[in-house]
Amino acid sequence: MAEMPPAHPFDDDKLKEECGVYGVIGVADAANFVALGLHALQHRGQEAGGIVSYESETGFNSARRFGYVRDNFTKASLMETLPGHLAIGHVRYSTAGSKGQTAIRDVQPFFGEFSMGGAALAHNGNIVNAEALRRELIDHGSIFQSSSDSECIIHLMARSFQKTIPERMKDALRRVEGAFSIVAMTRTKLIGVRDPLGVRPLVLGRIGDGWALSSETCALDIIGATFVREIEPGEMVVISAGNGVESFRPFQHASSRFCIFEHVYFSRPDSILGGRSVYETRRQIGVELAREAPVEADLVCPVPDSGTPAAIGFSHESGIPYGMGIIRNQYVGRTFIEPTEQIRNMGVRLKLNVNRALIAGKRVVLVDDSVVRGTTSQKIKEMILDAGAAEVHFRIASPPTAWPCFYGVDTPEKEKLLASRMSEEEMRDHLGVDSLRFVSLDGLYRAAGEAGGRTPGCPQYCDACFSGDYPVAPADMIEKGFKLKAAE
Amino acid sequence: MAEMPPAHPFDDDKLKEECGVYGVIGVADAANFVALGLHALQHRGQEAGGIVSYESETGFNSARRFGYVRDNFTKASLMETLPGHLAIGHVRYSTAGSKGQTAIRDVQPFFGEFSMGGAALAHNGNIVNAEALRRELIDHGSIFQSSSDSECIIHLMARSFQKTIPERMKDALRRVEGAFSIVAMTRTKLIGVRDPLGVRPLVLGRIGDGWALSSETCALDIIGATFVREIEPGEMVVISAGNGVESFRPFQHASSRFCIFEHVYFSRPDSILGGRSVYETRRQIGVELAREAPVEADLVCPVPDSGTPAAIGFSHESGIPYGMGIIRNQYVGRTFIEPTEQIRNMGVRLKLNVNRALIAGKRVVLVDDSVVRGTTSQKIKEMILDAGAAEVHFRIASPPTAWPCFYGVDTPEKEKLLASRMSEEEMRDHLGVDSLRFVSLDGLYRAAGEAGGRTPGCPQYCDACFSGDYPVAPADMIEKGFKLKAAE
Amino acid sequence: MAEMPPAHPFDDDKLKEECGVYGVIGVADAANFVALGLHALQHRGQEAGGIVSYESETGFNSARRFGYVRDNFTKASLMETLPGHLAIGHVRYSTAGSKGQTAIRDVQPFFGEFSMGGAALAHNGNIVNAEALRRELIDHGSIFQSSSDSECIIHLMARSFQKTIPERMKDALRRVEGAFSIVAMTRTKLIGVRDPLGVRPLVLGRIGDGWALSSETCALDIIGATFVREIEPGEMVVISAGNGVESFRPFQHASSRFCIFEHVYFSRPDSILGGRSVYETRRQIGVELAREAPVEADLVCPVPDSGTPAAIGFSHESGIPYGMGIIRNQYVGRTFIEPTEQIRNMGVRLKLNVNRALIAGKRVVLVDDSVVRGTTSQKIKEMILDAGAAEVHFRIASPPTAWPCFYGVDTPEKEKLLASRMSEEEMRDHLGVDSLRFVSLDGLYRAAGEAGGRTPGCPQYCDACFSGDYPVAPADMIEKGFKLKAAE
Amino acid sequence: MAEMPPAHPFDDDKLKEECGVYGVIGVADAANFVALGLHALQHRGQEAGGIVSYESETGFNSARRFGYVRDNFTKASLMETLPGHLAIGHVRYSTAGSKGQTAIRDVQPFFGEFSMGGAALAHNGNIVNAEALRRELIDHGSIFQSSSDSECIIHLMARSFQKTIPERMKDALRRVEGAFSIVAMTRTKLIGVRDPLGVRPLVLGRIGDGWALSSETCALDIIGATFVREIEPGEMVVISAGNGVESFRPFQHASSRFCIFEHVYFSRPDSILGGRSVYETRRQIGVELAREAPVEADLVCPVPDSGTPAAIGFSHESGIPYGMGIIRNQYVGRTFIEPTEQIRNMGVRLKLNVNRALIAGKRVVLVDDSVVRGTTSQKIKEMILDAGAAEVHFRIASPPTAWPCFYGVDTPEKEKLLASRMSEEEMRDHLGVDSLRFVSLDGLYRAAGEAGGRTPGCPQYCDACFSGDYPVAPADMIEKGFKLKAAE
Secondary structure, three states: OOOOOOOOOOHOOOOEEEEEEEEEEOOOOHHHHHHHHHHOOHHHOOEEEEEEEEEEEOOOEEEEEEEHHHOOOOOOHHHOOOOEEEEEEEEEOHHHHHOOOHHHOOOOOOOEOOOOOOEEEEEEEEOOOOOHHHHHHOOOOOOOOOOOOOOOHHHHHHOOOOOOOHHHHHHHOOOEEEEEEEEOOOOOOOEEEEOOOOOOOOOOEEEEEEEEEEEEOHHHHHHOOOEEEOOOOEEEEEOOOOEEEEEEEEEOOOOOOOOOOHHHHHHHOOOOOOOOOOHHHHHHHHHHHHHHHHOOOHHHHHHHOHHHHHHHHHHHOOOEEEEOEEEEEEOOOOOOOOOOOHHHHHHHOOOOOHOOOOOOEEEEEEOOOOOOHHHHOOOOOHHHHHHHOOOOEEEEOOOOOOOOOOOOEOOOHHHHOHHOOHHHHHHHHHHHOOOEOOOHHHHHHHHHOOOOOOOOOOOOOOHHHHOOOOOOOHHHHHOOOOOHHHHO | OOOOOOOOOOOOHEEEHHHHHHEEEEEOHHHHHHHHHHHHOOHHHEEEEEEEEEEEEEEEEEEEEEEOOHHHHHHHHHHHHHOOOEEEEEEOOOHHHHHOOHHHHHHHOOEEEEEEEEEEEEEEEEEEOOHHHHHHHHHHHOOOOOOOOOHHHHHHHHOOOOOOOOHHHHHHHOOOOOEEEEEEEOOEEEEEEOOOOOOOOOOOEEOOOEEEEOOHHHHHOOOOOEEEEEEEOOOOEEEEEOOOOEOOOOOOOOOOOOEEEHHHHHHOOOOEEEEEHHHHHHHHHHHHHHHHHEEEEEEEEEOOOOOOHHHHHHHHOOOOOOOEEEEOOOOOOOOOOOOOHHHHHHHHHOOOOOHHHHHHOOEEEEEEOOOOHHHHHHHHHHHHHHHOOEEEEEEEEEEEEEEEEOOOEEEEHHHHHHHOOOHHHHHHHOOOOOEEOOOOOOHHOOOOOOOOOOOOOOOOOHHHHHHHHOOOOHHHHHHOOHHHHHHO | OOOOOOOOOOOHHHEEEEEEEEEEEEOHHHHHHHHHHHHHHHHHOEEEEEEEEEOOEEEEEEEEEEOOOOHHHOOOHHHHOOOOEEEEEEEEEOHHHHOOHHHHHHOEEEEEEEEEEEEEEEEEEEEOOOHHHHHEEEEEOOOOOOOOOOOHHHHHHOOOOOHHHHHHHHHHHHHEEEEEEEEEEEOOOOEEEEOOOOOOOEEEEEEEOOOEEEEEOHHHHHOOOOEEEOOOOOEEEEEOOOOOOEEEEOOOOOOOEOOOOHHHOOOOOOOOOOOOHHHHHHHHHHHHHHHHHOOOOOEEEEEOOOOOOHHHHHHHHHOOOOOOEEOOOOOOOOOOOOOHHHHHHHHHHHHHEHHHHHHHHOEEEEEOOOOOHHHHHHHHHOOEEEHHOOOOEEEEOOOOOOOOOOOOEEEHHHHHHHHHOOHHHHHHHHHHHOEEEEOOHHHHHOOOOOOOOOOOOOOOEHHHHHHHHOOOOHHHHHOEEEEEEOOO | OOOOOOOOOOHHHHOEEOOEEEEEEEOHHHHHHHHHHHHHHHHHHOOEEEEEEEOOEEEEEEEEEEEEEHHHHHHHHHHHOOOOOOOEEEEEOOOHHHHOOHHHHOOOOOOEEEEEEEEEEEEEEOOOOOHHHHHHHHHHOHHHHHHHHHHHHHHHHHHHOOHHHHHHHHHHHHHHEEEEEEEOOOOOOOEEEEOOOOOOOEEEEEEOOOOEEEEHHHHHHHHOEEEEOOOOOOOOEEEOOOOOEEEEOOOOOOOOOOOOOOHHHOOOOEEEEEOHHHHHHHHHHHHHHHHOOOOOEEEEEEEOOOOOOHHHHHHHHHHHOOOOOOOOOOOOOOOOOOHHHHHHHHHHHEEEEOHHHHOOOOEEEEEEEEOOOOOHHHHHHHHHHHOOOOOOEEEEEEOOOOOOOOOEOOOOOOHHHHHHHHOHHHHHHHHOOOOOEEEEHHHHHHHHHOOOOOOOHHHEEEEEHHHHOOOOOOOOHHHHOOOHHHHO
């Protein structure tokens, strides 16, 4: 089974988005478009992917595979098994525990056969009361097939007394707490929903006479679809040939709390989030950093590839020349399979090499997007000093990550987050660099378009990973002993 | 069988290096080091790779595989079959014709059993009189197993009357015309040779008590070896435990003619060639371009990834801001397998997306490393204009490529090279851009460290692909009807 | 995905058993014993197999694979994932419709997590009211994961109000109509059940301090277990470390109706059914045939391999010499994969060849076990005549197969059964042989040990495929329009 | 890579034929016919197979694979790469040493490109002076690619001064000592040769307007070809569209010495060898055995499957009933892959089971084809006694195997052959059976059609494995210290 490869060379020390969702209705061979969309969303989940399509003659068809979209959903022999004008898909990253061949059952979309017909569903986000719901459902005779929190939604739908699938989905989602952007389908309808806070993104596009739903706009571009609008927080859209796009508001109103880390790292730089270019926001974070934390230096280097836009902004604002001080090996998209002991120990050198001729003797500003455990920051520092750098200054394009995410991002336990245990000064000493500075939370909000910075008490974004301010109480985790900030 | 993926998103329209070679002696599990070295040389050949090792108990062992080094030569089960303190390896790209599973016989290193023992050999370059030699050898009873030009060397060695393998190799190489950097091994010796003109690179490194030979210095870095020196043009080194590095000069002296395209595109930016940083040379080409071909514009964008250093240089010299106008999908390291028709037609969009928010309304300078057929330059232009660019100016970090290479680079036939049929002005019209400029041959030489530019009549580099000035007559090709410049 | 190969060279024209079940408790590495047992039961299902084991540390583990047991469940890497002292398994053949990679979900054992813990279940037989049950369960909110009739049992168990899994299983099975021999397990118990009529076999064996349940005794032999007794029709046994074998009678009493075709073809000749050797019963059928339908001839030939015992009996009783007139290619255990058109057309010749030297000029009696569609009987006749046989006499070791089975055997639709459309005489003409005779139903019963033949009105066996006398009304099929004999 | 499975359940204790050869000319898609022929010859070699075809447009094409013919050469995608009206093929078994993936180079047919064009060659037999020839060829500059003795022939052909390939082949074969049946091809000719003694079989068949060469007649039957005649010992046939079948006699005349073990075990029972049915010869050996070594008993059982014809003959002659006392598992065509330790220890039980009900209390005659090491005879005896047999009498359908074969059969070293160390009486004691008798050498000759038995001094067959009378001195082995009978 193919091992899954993250985009970032130090991916062991990055937060990971857990999912991307996609759906298309009203075009021939819809599954092919979904495959393309999922390919463009691959950065949101590399472990596995799945597609379900519907066609009247053969009914619902599905294929779920471990590995990259490009290695599975491009084979004509597979795609021919997914006919029809309506299809949805999902890419997923998951925690190590449930990885492996037996977990193909955990790969979405999930499917349920109800008395009024079948429905398939793909979910990006995380349900924070999933364990309580699961216990309740099992007590009443539901049989779970996966270890996924998302499967609850299907079982809740199965037990609803409503007569249509969209109504059953509303019933089910009202029981669910947490973050969710969902793409679902019946035999005739494509459905999109975002939770009341709109934590995860979901956008609507137009492709010919049909429609597409996608986690990000970059996946509309790839199929030649035009971006129409974002699905609103708390909105459900039901799209069909007959009625076009119908909009519903099944939930109580709440203030939007979009995930600010989508701007910092998760989303692709060529996507548009909330009307803003992700690239431009990241470049602007570099500008803010250069203002907040200037330094005398000879060279600004990005940590490839995610630090690049902020490094360009920092260089531009500071006037310090920009250069590629760290070169990435193009052939490490996929991690080494069954690596020998010797190769595992090579670690960073397999992925990166320092451009010695450029670095030697220089005072270097290294721009990275975040510090999670801090392990790789340390290795990079060593490589740079070995190559003869005179000084090393870290500039981080996000505030210190001190709290875990419970809304669909794979974060280490709180104790493993460097910033949960150390002050900025302690981190500088720990990493042994000449200086270490993070952009401020206000600086980050300004870069993301909030000229006045963060509104205290009523922040415009979910920034729980930086602030510990969780907009939805993580019920299952609290039951297991997690302490909220107020409770510490 | 895995399809092979080039690094560059428009690889169909790039010249391709055909090989990388590597060897290690004097360290335990030498094959593991060779695997790492080949991984670092993967950009020089992605189709297949092979390693041969020697150990007294099991003799010579070999493994040859299609696909990436990281996907094959990292499995403990395979590497255990390659024991010993001495090993060599090869990565290869080849033309479409001989691709496929049956051509595993074409994958190097090649091996021959002679009366005094066995020898293995890996070759980077091209033998221009291989077909004549092959006919002669077959007439005398040699049986060829591959379609590779390099196999001639083994057969010439088998027929030599010399008593040692290094002497037989000298005998054989004196019959051979063309470009070659060779790494070979006997049961006790590691051997490196460069042809008299030194067209292809080969460097020597020290690793612990042992030695390494490599096409490029970046592959010394990955194993922690220190760079000692380049193997000289026309030099043969024979390295053994007892005698260290012995140097021989088996060929008539000739002036060095190192391939200047190694600086422009083939070698990795973090390698050192002829004492110069490849990254710095490329950045300097951008500086030269900005001087030779200035333009009023708002943004300098590299065509990712190979145009990046020159774009940085151009931006720095011109003062025009640098930005990522084209975003590359990180998950297209490997080409789509068995792509459906629809996906094949997507072409560029699978690999690149335009950063619309950055491009829209701007006058854009696009910096690319070369123009071969021109097909992808055209697609990129279209994407940029579709995204709303006000003007598009191409700046190319090499002179027009008008002649095929016969020294180990896969080039299209002469007629397919855009620059062989059109002037710079015609190319500009053909591509439909606002301006198109190539760096001059003198500018390129200056960037590569020759302050006085190209010395006419006695150029410091092989630049046949730009100038048509072939330092070794391509005998087999001339027999097949190829016309030299003088003969046109 | 490997295509699965039946044992019989003309398997397209044979009835097929759909399942074998096996379970072991009380021995270390129980899954290894289950693998061996399933290997010995491979003739009962070749498409796929699955094993579930339980161990306190890792909980329930499962592996389900397409293909032969020997090709999957013999790999140390897989078997190590199935630890524990308790395991059950299943081999399965299925109809073409649900074949293919997506149907791995249809491979048993099935697993359900209940509030009191998990249970796994493997089923041999067929539930005749499965579709009605399925509709009812879906109406109440159950989500089905497979297209298998057996999944109903798990959902019925999930909805039971009983507090223990054995009690829930009793609840569930009382709702189920049809034929079932079930092996199931909880965390601590191995459970075996046979339906009230005992249509499918299930036997109990002792292995060291532990116990085994198996469809046939031959699969006790392979692990060195001793045969203890058959599970009785309508009996449920619950086996645990603490309480040994406990016996329950959850169903209303009914007269036993064991499947007589198990004697004729399905079971292995070295198994013991109802106290009788299958080999001996088959040999005795040949004796009965020789008495009922004597013929003057020179040679008795079995149609390999299933006709062999009856041919030996026929030869012995008639005094006509026995010989191998048809030679089977040993290497057709597995069907040709992706066969070219030409090879598909070769059909029989890939599998069998006539022993011309033996056949030529002789009057040949061909003994086969059954005639289903008659297609292969015809091909064999042609081969025999082409080889120069003087006469061809078919003797069939079962009565005419005129009715489909609804109790776990894959039969063609009624119209495709040759004997449903033709009299014995018409079949003889259709096949173009010199004579064709089937053993009588009474002769078959005598050979199976019923000295007085079949008891009319109260037959000792289920012989519905010959008589149309169905002991349980096939509810789902009747709803779809199937006509019982009385209704014709 | 798939492990290869022999047909016989105790194959570790059997002599193994090392090859089968096949060729077809003059029919469209010749490679498909070759694949069918090789499938029918699979019993002669299960490790690997290869096919070479020729077509004017694409030239020579070849495919060589480990594993069964049916698993490789039935895929349309592969067979399409082997176009043309002329093709040859080879199946092979080889000794353990050179097994594994790297030895694909040892898989025939071998191919050589000569100045007058290419030729491919497949060889059944063994060259007894191959090592001396190999040393000589290497000294003169030949490069060997395999460890196969057969490759010498190609190199000898390459060095011949003759102008045509058939003449070069004659030149080469005159240098070669040992046993060979060869099928070869040029661009226009199919060539067949047998060594002067005719040790291995080779037959000619007619298929439509074309011709086939095959090791055995059973492989003519499978493609619907008619048997024309055997290639004579010492004959070379050259078959072409223009000239039909031309016959040559390149070697000195010698008396024929066909391998008598082909009758005993290697060839398929449905083949015709030297005008005699193999089945009939084997049955007749059983008759001879019953006459030479009668015994009072209740049951004659074959050891499946190769002992069956002799058991039928023994039963017929002795009047003792024939029965299937040992049942073979149909699903052990392929050996267990990566078997767990536990499964490896199961040994015989995976493959065979005793039919207890038949055996219990009976005096049993077990008929087997040969005794090699005696290891499995012992295990079978134990199974039979465990099942309650009253007496066990072994009757062996060949004389004691006391000498290794050097003519293309894989035999253990002399010391490992039970009969080289023990008398018949000692073997009986060693095996612990009630009686053990082998057919006499004269009895074997009589059964094979030589009414007068073996002609001393001038035997009609090669029977070296029984008699130690080697018709060609095994030169390489003698050099390594092997002692002939006279020298003992």
